[in-house]
Amino acid sequence: MIAFELNGRMVQAAEGETLLQAARREGLAIPHLCYKDGMAPAGNCRACMVEIDGERVLAPSCCRHPAQGMKVRTDSPRALAAQKMVLELLLADMPEQAHTRHNEVEQWAASLAVGKPRFVGRGSPHTTSRTPRLRSTSTPASSVRAACGLAATSR
Secondary structure (H helix, E strand, O other): OEEEEEOOEEEEEOOOOOHHHHHHHOOOOOOOOOOOOOOOOOOOOOOOEEEEOOOOOOEEOOOOOOOOOOEEEOOOHHHHHHHHHHHHHHHHOOOOOOOOOOOHHHHHHHHOOOOOOOOOOOOOOOOOOOOOOOOOOOOHHHHHHHHHOOOOOOO
16 A cells, blocks of 8 residues: 555555545545546546646646655645636537536536636637638748737738
């Protein structure tokens, strides 16, 4: 067994257990969307980010394993801000009218009190009246100018 600190409490994790699994066993809910029991963890959604003492960047708890003496915070301001931001960005891209009942994004957003997104959704990948067609994207600079609505400069 691996002893580590989780939100200020000493807990034990089995060999091969992830931070997310240990937290769930301890009764802590960490938002997660891409993790499913029995499937290989990918860490793609980034909703399960936690703060680990002594590390500069947050870590996805679904694919990170605890180490002896590690100090993990699922509820630090930094971890909560990251979790909320992921959910808010996903909510912004969801249709206004619900297509599925009890979807995971909205459930996790409600549990973290994430309100109406501040961001405009990306819309369809196809050109619509909401998404203007980009001009020349032959260079990164022209892509940025077009995306920002800036006119191309003449040379």
